[in-house]
Amino acid sequence: MFAPVTSFYAGLLALLFIYLSYRVIARRYAARVSIGVGGDPGLERAARVQANCAEYAPMALLLMLLAETSHCPIWAMHLAGLTLLGGRALHAYGVSQPKENLRFRAAGMSMTFFVLAALALFLIVRALAHGWG
Template sequence: MLPVTAFYAGLIAFGFVYLSLRVVKQRHAYRVALGTPHRLVERAVRAHGNFAEYAPLALVLMALCEANGLPGWALHVLGVVLLAGRALHAFGISREPEVMTWRSLGMGLTFTMLGVAGAALIGLAAAGM
């Protein structure tokens, strides 16, 4: 069982649903069935798309860390950094005008989480070889 990863995966799922519904709302408001001809539709689509591009890999890395014995406190740090990064990025890219500081900080946190989790996995794997 991977209870810590499961907890953060559940929270990430709620974020994904929220961003998905924002895309549906923007498409309905601007009567756009396909494509992104309106800037607010484009922002909603990219916030959702970027979340979909990064969150799954982050959760896989987190699950592997948990399965390989990374301490619970470290898993929670990874989870909080991931959630903060994804939320800040979505907030920053969704605004008109864009809040580049929040968007950049969100990506920085996401990259940090991915890098730390990747390094932890290399260390855990090396220790177990």
Template sequence: MHVIPLYAAVLALIYVGLSFRTIALRRKQRLSLGDGGDKALNRAIRVHGNFAEYVPIGLILLFLLESQAYSRVLVHIFASMLLAGRILHAYGVSQLKEKLIFRTTGMLLTLFSIIFTSLVLLYTVYEGTAL
């Protein structure tokens, strides 16, 4: 069984949830573009956008790692870091009274997932162990 489809599906559902939240706030403010100065809408837009910026590269790297037949445990660890990071970041930034610990921890987990996965892939290429 492959690991990444599970995380991709969960992350996709979170993305849809963030989309619905942004749409609901846009409808409430009757805005199709921009945030009209509404702080909650601005935060929803940035949470949604930030999620869309980091998740694709994270999933691509994780897919490449999994395709190299690495341990499922290692893939789960890096994928869990990405998932937890995105959830924590979204929660932290969504709050009008921002919870900086959640935002910071979320970004660190996200970036560490991307960095560690990239380093393992580079090692694989360097060592010539890529399949």
């Protein structure tokens, strides 16, 4: 079954991840560091922003795919996708700043956790409503 909403947000998140990866590569090149962060605070921030996206986006997209194929309403799917994308972007912006603004980081993580929790609860309720067999 094709999941157009999840596919759309997966594509957008992949573009965000490519951008975050490019920033790490550029910072590595500028700092002449091939592995690790070499004590460069800017590289460390860029690497953590990229890694954080890699840690949270796949689980959220998996939950979105399961929810979409379980007939979650399309408006809820778009709400989840927009919230996830916005959360990942806010988190990336907040952590990327040399003088980190914790409001952006906290808002981004809160939005991401909201999506994870909402989709998880939807799937649990859906599974219980349809039984195990």
